[in-house]
Amino acid sequence: MLLQKAKKINEEPKMTKTIFVVDDEEDIRESVKTLLEKNGYNVITAENGDDCLNKLKKVTPDLILLDIMMPGMPISDVVKNITDIKIAFMSVVRISDARKKGLTSQDNIVDFLQKPFNVTDLIDRVELHLSN
Amino acid sequence: LIKPSGGTKKIKKRDGEKINLKNILLSKLNRKITILFYLVGLICPTLAIIFFYTVIINSFSESLSPEISNLLAQITITMIVLMAVITGLIGFIISKNISNPIQKLYNATRKIEKGEFDIKLDIKTGDELEELAAAFNSTAATLARLEVERKEMDAAKTEFLSITSHELRSPMTPMKAQLQMMEEGYFGKINKKQKESIRIITRNADRLDNIIADFLEISRIEAARLKFNFRETDLVETIKETAEFMQCFANEKKIKIVVNSDGIPKIQADPDRISQVLRNLINNAIKFSPEQSKIEVDARLEKNHVMFSVKDCGIGLTPENQIRIFEPFYQVENVNRRKHGGTGLGLAICRGIVESQKGKIWVESKEDFGSKFYFTFPLEPVRKIEPIKVLFSERGIVNRKIKKEFQLELGPLGESEFEELKSKNSINKDDLFQYIDFLVREYILPAESGDSFKNRVSKIFGDEKEKGIINDKTDNVYKQ
Numbered sequence: 001m002l003l004q005k006a007k008k009i010n011e012e013p014k015m016t017k018t019i020f021v022v023d024d025e026e027d028i029r030e031s032v033k034t035l036l037e038k039n040g041y042n043v044i045t046a047e048n049g050d051d052c053l054n055k056l057k058k059v060t061p062d063l064i065l066l067d068i069m070m071p072g073m074p075i076s077d078v079v080k081n082i083t084d085i086k087i088a089f090m091s092v093v094r095i096s097d098a099r100k101k102g103l104t105s106q107d108n109i110v111d112f113l114q115k116p117f118n119v120t121d122l123i124d125r126v127e128l129h130l131s132n
Numbered sequence: 133l134i135k136p137s138g139g140t141k142k143i144k145k146r147d148g149e150k151i152n153l154k155n156i157l158l159s160k161l162n163r164k165i166t167i168l169f170y171l172v173g174l175i176c177p178t179l180a181i182i183f184f185y186t187v188i189i190n191s192f193s194e195s196l197s198p199e200i201s202n203l204l205a206q207i208t209i210t211m212i213v214l215m216a217v218i219t220g221l222i223g224f225i226i227s228k229n230i231s232n233p234i235q236k237l238y239n240a241t242r243k244i245e246k247g248e249f250d251i252k253l254d255i256k257t258g259d260e261l262e263e264l265a266a267a268f269n270s271t272a273a274t275l276a277r278l279e280v281e282r283k284e285m286d287a288a289k290t291e292f293l294s295i296t297s298h299e300l301r302s303p304m305t306p307m308k309a310q311l312q313m314m315e316e317g318y319f320g321k322i323n324k325k326q327k328e329s330i331r332i333i334t335r336n337a338d339r340l341d342n343i344i345a346d347f348l349e350i351s352r353i354e355a356a357r358l359k360f361n362f363r364e365t366d367l368v369e370t371i372k373e374t375a376e377f378m379q380c381f382a383n384e385k386k387i388k389i390v391v392n393s394d395g396i397p398k399i400q401a402d403p404d405r406i407s408q409v410l411r412n413l414i415n416n417a418i419k420f421s422p423e424q425s426k427i428e429v430d431a432r433l434e435k436n437h438v439m440f441s442v443k444d445c446g447i448g449l450t451p452e453n454q455i456r457i458f459e460p461f462y463q464v465e466n467v468n469r470r471k472h473g474g475t476g477l478g479l480a481i482c483r484g485i486v487e488s489q490k491g492k493i494w495v496e497s498k499e500d501f502g503s504k505f506y507f508t509f510p511l512e513p514v515r516k517i518e519p520i521k522v523l524f525s526e527r528g529i530v531n532r533k534i535k536k537e538f539q540l541e542l543g544p545l546g547e548s549e550f551e552e553l554k555s556k557n558s559i560n561k562d563d564l565f566q567y568i569d570f571l572v573r574e575y576i577l578p579a580e581s582g583d584s585f586k587n588r589v590s591k592i593f594g595d596e597k598e599k600g601i602i603n604d605k606t607d608n609v610y611k612q
Contacts, residue, residue: 027306035309038318092301093348116305116341119312 017130018042020061022052023090024070028115032065032122039123049073053081062130065090065113079106086110086129090117161234162227169223170216178212233261237268249276287355293523294351297344304341311337339475346477350460353484356519360402360489367396367431367438370403371410375429378414386424389414393431396438400513405485406440409493412478413442413505419474420446420503436511437491443504449497454555457495458483460523482507484522489514494557531559533592541577541585561593 019041023029026047033043044059046052048070064082068075068091079087088111110129113122185208189201196204233255240251251272255265313319315330322330352358371393379389410429417427421444428443449457449464456462460480479493486493486507497503531554538546553559553567565586572582 025302025306027303028309031306031309031313035313035318038313092298092305116301116308119309119316 016040016042017063018044018059018061019126020044020046020052020055020059020064020085022046022048022064022070023067024048025067028067028090035119035122036126039126041126049075049078052078056082056085061085063088063126065126067091069093079109082108084108088113088125088129090115092116161231162224165227165230166220166223169219169226173219173223174212174215177215181208181211229257230261233257233265237261237265240268240272244272244275247279249273249279290351290355290519293347294355297348297351300344301341301348304337304344308334308337308341343475343477346475346481349481350477350484350522353481353488353520353522356488356517358485358488358517360405360513360515360517362400362402362513362515364398365401365403365406366398367401367403367406368393370407371429371431371440374407374410375414378411378418381415382418382427385418385421387418387421387427388425389427389429391429393429396431396433399438399511401509402513405489406509409482409485409507410440410442412482413507416478416505417442417444417446417503420444422446434508437508438511439506439508441504441506443502445502448499448501449495449503450499451551451555454495454497458493458557480522484520487520488517492557494555496555530592534559534564534589537585537588537592541581561590564589 019036021029021032021036021043022045023032024047029045029047033045036043044055044061046055049072052064052066053073062085064085064087066075066078066087066089068089083106085108087106087109089109090113092115094114110132111125113125185204188204189196236253236255240253243249243251249272251269253265253269255262311330311334314322315327315334349358371391375389375391382389414427414429421427425445427445428441430441430443432439432441453464457464458479461476463474463476483493486509489509491508491510493505493507495503495505535547535550538550540546542549550559553563556563558564558567568577568582568585568589571577572579577585
C-alpha cells in the first residue's frame with residue numbers, strides 16, 4: 001500500500017499533531033488551515049484526491065479532513081487508498097444514512113462534518129478524534 | 133310501425149353488450165341515423181304500398197275473390213316487413229360506418245384528456261372525417277411536444293434550484309468560518325463596535341444560509357429526491373427526544389413543553405423526518421407564544437395513521453392566515469416579524485415532507501387564543517415518493533375553481549363550507565368526495581347532483597372523468 005511506502009519525515013517525537021486538509025476550494029482550505037494552526041496544529045493542504053494521495057507518500061498526518069465532493073478522482077477511490085489514517089469527511093450536502101453506510105465500511109472513517117461548520121464545534125471534534 | 137322501433141332496440145342491445153359509456157353515448161348516434169333511415173327508407177315506401185293496396189282493393193273490390201284479397205294483404209305485409217329488415221340493416225351498417233370513426237376520435241380525445249399524447253388515428257374514409265382525424269393527429273403531436281417542453285421546464289426549474297442552492301452554499305463555509313474566528317479574537321483583540329458589526333454580519337450570513345438550506349430541501353421535495361430512512365420507530369421516544377431538545381429553546385421564554393403520546397405502537401417510519409416537522413412546529417409555537425405559557429405536543433393513533441398535534445397559547449391566526457401560512461415565503465404580518473426571523477419556508481417544507489408520505493397538515497386557530505397544528509403520518513410508510521409542488525403550486529387555481537363549484541352547488545352556504553374545508557386542508561379529491569357523499573347521505577343534495585358535483589370536482593383535479601362516473605355508477609348500484 002501507499003502508506004507502507006510513505007517516508008516518514010516527522011520521525012522526531014512530535015508534540016504538535018498534523019492535520020491534512022483536502023478541499024478543492026482555496027478559501028475553505030485556507031480558513032480551516034488558519035483555524036487549526038491558531039489552535040496549535042500543524043496543517044498541510046491538498047486540493048484534490050490525486051494531490052492528496054501524492055502528498056501522503058511523503059507525510060503521515062494524524063487526521064485527514066476530506067471534502068466529499070471534489071473534481072478528479074472519485075472520493076471512494078481516494079478513501080480506498082488510505083487505510084490507517086483517521087478520516088473525517090466534510091460535506092456541504094447532507095449525506096444520507098445509506099450513503100454514509102456505504103462510505104463507512106472502513107473503520108478509519110471517524111466523522112462527517114457538515115459545512116458550513118461552527119469553528120468551535122470543528123475544533124472540538126478534531127480534538128476528540130485526535131485524543132482517541 | 134311498432135316493429136321497426138323494436139328492431140332498433142335489438143340493434144341497440146346487441147351493440148351495447150359490452151356496456152360502457154362510449155357505447156351508450158354513441159348508440160344515440162347510431163339510433164338517430166337508423167331512425168332516419170327508417171323514416172326515409174321505410175315509412176315512405178310503406179305509405180306508398182298501403183296506398184296502392186287500398187287503391188287496388190277499393191277499385192276491384194267486387195271482382196276480387198277473398199283468396200286473392202288475402203294473398204294481396206299477405207304480400208303487402210311481407211313486403212313491409214322485408215323492407216323494415218333491409219332498411220334497418222342498411223341503416224345500421226351505414227351508421228356504424230359513420231359512428232366508428234367518431235368513436236375512434238372520441239376514445240382518442242379521452243386519451244388526450246388523460247395526458248396520453250402518443251395518438252395516431254388511422255381513419256381512411258376519404259371524407260371530412262378523415263381530414264378531422266388528420267387534424268386531430270397533428271394537434272395531438274403539438275400537445276405532446278408542449279407537454280415534453282413543459283416537463284423539461286419543470287425539471288430545469290428544479291435542477292436550477294438545486295444547483296444554485298449548492299453554489300450559493302459553498303461560499304458560506306469560508307465566510308462563516310472567518311467571521312467566527314474574527315469574532316472569537318483569533319486575529320487579535322477586537323473592540324466593542326467591531327464585535328457588534330461582526331455579530332450583525334454573522335447573523336445575516338446565518339439567515340442567508342438557512343434560506344439556502346431550505347431551498348435545497350424544497351428542491352429535493354419537488355424532485356421527489358427527499359430521503360426517508362424507514363425503520364422500526366418508537367414514536368413515543370422520538371416525540372420525547374424532540375420535545376426535550378426544543379425545551380432548551382423554550383426555556384429562554386420560560387415556556388413548558390408538555391408531551392402526551394401514550395399508546396402509540398412502534399411503527400415503520402423515519403423518525404428524523406417526523407422530528408424535523410415537529411421541531412419546525414414547536415419552533416413556531418415558541419416564537420408566537422407568550423412567556424411562561426405552555427405548549428402541548430400530542431400524538432394519537434387513528435385508523436391508519438398517527439395524528440400529531442402541537443398546540444400553543446400564542447397570538448393565533450386569522451382565518452386568512454390559517455390557509456396562507458403553508459405557502460412558501462408567507463409570513464404573518466406582525467410587529468415582531470423581524471425578531472422572529474425565519475425563512476418563511478419552514479411550514480412549506482413541513483407540508484412537503486408530510487405530503488410526500490401522503491399525510492395531511494393543517495391548523496386550527498383562534499385569534500388571541502392560540503393555534504393547534506395537526507399533521508398525520510401513515511402507519512405503513514409510503515416508499516414510492518412522488519414529487520410535490522411546493523414553490524409554484526397549482527393549488528391557488530384549483531382552489532378558486534372548487535370554490536366556484538361550491539357556490540354553484542350550495543349557494544351562499546357554499547362559500548362558508550368551502551372555507552371550512554379549506555382551513556382543514558381538505559381541498560383534495562378524496563376528502564371532497566367524502567364530503568359530497570356526506571351531503572348526499574344527509575339529503576342535503578340529491579344523489580344525481582352529488583354525482584355531477586363529483587364529476588366536476590374530479591375534472592378540476594384533472595382526473596379521468598370516465599373512471600369517476602363508472603365508480604359512481606357502481607356505488608349507486610350497491611346503494612340500491
